[in-house]
Amino acid sequence: MSPAVQIDDLSFAHPGSDLPALERISLLVPTGESVALLGPSGAGKTTLLALLDGRLRGWQGRTSVLGASLDPDRPPLRARRPDTGFVFQEFALVERSTVLRNVLNGRLGRMSPLRALMGSSTSHDLETALAALADCGIADLAERRVDSLSGGQRQRVAIARCLAQEPRLILADEPVSSLDPARAAEILTLLTGAARARGATAMFSSHQPDLARRFAQRIVGISGGRVVFDVPTSDLSEEATANLYRDTERMPGVGLRAVS
Amino acid sequence: MRFRGFGGFAASTLVAGAILWSFMTTDVEFSRLLSAGPRIAEFLGRMFPPDPTVMREIMKGGAETLRIAILGSLGAVVLSAPLGILASETMVSPPLYRTVRTLLAFIRAIPLILVAMLMVGAVGLGPLPGIIAVAFHATGMLAKFYAEAIDGVSRAPIAALESAGAGPLARLRHAIWPQMAPVIARDTIFRFELNLRESLILGIVGAGGIGFYIQTYVRSFQYDKAASVTLAVIVMVVAIEAINVALRRRFA
Ligand SMILES: Nc1ncnc2c1ncn2[C@@H]1O[C@H](COP(=O)(O)OP(=O)(O)OP(=O)(O)O)[C@@H](O)[C@H]1O
Numbered sequence: 283m284s285p286a287v288q289i290d291d292l293s294f295a296h297p298g299s300d301l302p303a304l305e306r307i308s309l310l311v312p313t314g315e316s317v318a319l320l321g322p323s324g325a326g327k328t329t330l331l332a333l334l335d336g337r338l339r340g341w342q343g344r345t346s347v348l349g350a351s352l353d354p355d356r357p358p359l360r361a362r363r364p365d366t367g368f369v370f371q372e373f374a375l376v377e378r379s380t381v382l383r384n385v386l387n388g389r390l391g392r393m394s395p396l397r398a399l400m401g402s403s404t405s406h407d408l409e410t411a412l413a414a415l416a417d418c419g420i421a422d423l424a425e426r427r428v429d430s431l432s433g434g435q436r437q438r439v440a441i442a443r444c445l446a447q448e449p450r451l452i453l454a455d456e457p458v459s460s461l462d463p464a465r466a467a468e469i470l471t472l473l474t475g476a477a478r479a480r481g482a483t484a485m486f487s488s489h490q491p492d493l494a495r496r497f498a499q500r501i502v503g504i505s506g507g508r509v510v511f512d513v514p515t516s517d518l519s520e521e522a523t524a525n526l527y528r529d530t531e532r533m534p535g536v537g538l539r540a541v542s
Numbered sequence: 543m544r545f546r547g548f549g550g551f552a553a554s555t556l557v558a559g560a561i562l563w564s565f566m567t568t569d570v571e572f573s574r575l576l577s578a579g580p581r582i583a584e585f586l587g588r589m590f591p592p593d594p595t596v597m598r599e600i601m602k603g604g605a606e607t608l609r610i611a612i613l614g615s616l617g618a619v620v621l622s623a624p625l626g627i628l629a630s631e632t633m634v635s636p637p638l639y640r641t642v643r644t645l646l647a648f649i650r651a652i653p654l655i656l657v658a659m660l661m662v663g664a665v666g667l668g669p670l671p672g673i674i675a676v677a678f679h680a681t682g683m684l685a686k687f688y689a690e691a692i693d694g695v696s697r698a699p700i701a702a703l704e705s706a707g708a709g710p711l712a713r714l715r716h717a718i719w720p721q722m723a724p725v726i727a728r729d730t731i732f733r734f735e736l737n738l739r740e741s742l743i744l745g746i747v748g749a750g751g752i753g754f755y756i757q758t759y760v761r762s763f764q765y766d767k768a769a770s771v772t773l774a775v776i777v778m779v780v781a782i783e784a785i786n787v788a789l790r791r792r793f794a
């Protein structure tokens with residue numbers, strides 16, 4: 283079976299920026315694994331995940347996702363996009379729509395264009411959305427408007443939308459950053475559990491090494507756009523983690539980039 | 543608040559000068575001013591009791607005003623949809639939206655009654671010049687509101703739907719429209735209310751509607767009839783206001 287993600291010598295700079303956000307990254311993620319991305323602010327975690335989601339243009343290197351190589355010059359085929367699900371750092375929900383409508387939006391890429399336009403979901407779409415809501419523990423919120431929800435509830439809606447999409451690769455950008463420790467553990471249990479139950483691969487970025495250890499089988503440390511370590515969770519030393527965050531203090535350039 | 547320093551002095555001199563100038567150059571005779579009170583009272587007296595026999599004219603004129611407001615508003619919506627897009631920062635380039643916004647500001651600056659007079663000159667008496675005038679005048683505001691509604695749409699959910707594989711039409715329907723629709727509905731209703739209120743007087747310049755009867759009765763010294771029509775207009779304005787308050791509550 284081909285790996286879920288295969289990256290070879292990948293470099294990328296954001297448009298208008300001279301400093302690369304990703305520098306010569308190589309990474310292999312086997313199908314079904316849960317991987318955590320650790321790294322200080324501005325390390326390039328969001329950039330890497332967005333690139334794997336097919337949203338960035340103009341990078342160098344070779345990247346393939348779910349067995350298909352990404353093209354640095356054009357977005358992926360629309361038919362492939364539902365296979366990669368993204369949980370956005372800021373949720374990116376439609377505030378005035380209901381929770382159920384937002385979760386059904388995750389299925390738009392799997393509907394016929396006419397159904398997607400009319401918003402007439404099949405019973406299968408509806409069942410999948412309701413199951414995702416139930417998995418996330420928010421079945422009772424289905425008819426609520428998103429703008430009436432708390433941050434933690436929104437987080438669950440964002441994850442439910444991603445699960446309803448039935449992705450084979452789940453990319454989650456700091457899915458627990460705005461939650462208290464108990465909530466954070468719950469959400470990660472949910473996310474990695476759902477991925478495992480569906481045979482999907484999960485990559486999530488985090489600022490909390492202890493949570494990464496608990497929920498990921500492998501941990502990738504990124505700093506200044508480079509991979510600093512890439513190890514099975516059991517092999518990760520306290521020292522490596524500490525160095526990951528200390529390095530940036532010695533590298534003023536990276537700190538500056540994080541601000542700009 | 544007190545005026546201070548030279549700026550304050552200059553401002554008060556200017557205001558005093560303006561008032562003096564107006565008095566000196568307008569022929570306000572003190573004796574006429576004194577007799578104005580009783581004259582107005584007498585005039586109002588002649589309006590009483592209002593003549594209730596003009597009910598038919600009131601209904602006819604009121605219905606025409608309503609039609610002018612509805613069709614004028616419809617015209618404004620049709621014009622504002624494309625102009626709103628062209629005046630939006632997120633849809634077109636800066637030179638284009640700045641030009642369109644300036645154009646809209648010019649349109650807003652022309653009073654409706656002036657547009658109506660010009661239209662009467664151009665297409666003749668009746669409701670048609672009224673409809674055209676309302677459509678033109680209201681577009682100045684409505685297109686600006688529509689542009690703001692478009693620019694107020696948050697980008698993140700659109701990108702999220704694209705990432706999930708939704709096509710452009712599905713994104714428009716499920717990410718852009720839900721954010722825009724309530725704003726557009728509220729703005730359109732607000733503008734319709736203004737259109738209805740403002741078109742009540744269009745008839746005075748011959749552009750159709752209930753205002754026509756006020757003008758006709760005043761000119762022919764039938765003040766009791768003019769009074770009835772005026773009362774009807776007041777009742778309509780209050781009714782529009784009441785409906786508007788109720789609607790606003792729904793959209794809050
Ligand atoms: N749209 C952009 N344009 C220019 N530079 C950008 C853009 N987005 C990010 N960067 C830069 O790219 C680098 C990596 O940013 P990225 O958002 O990937 O970091 P991150 O690891 O996700 O940080 P955080 O933990 O704070 O979310 C930073 O130096 C950032 O300033």
Ligand SMILES: [Mg+2]
Nearest residue numbers: 327328371455
């Ligand atoms: Mg980030």
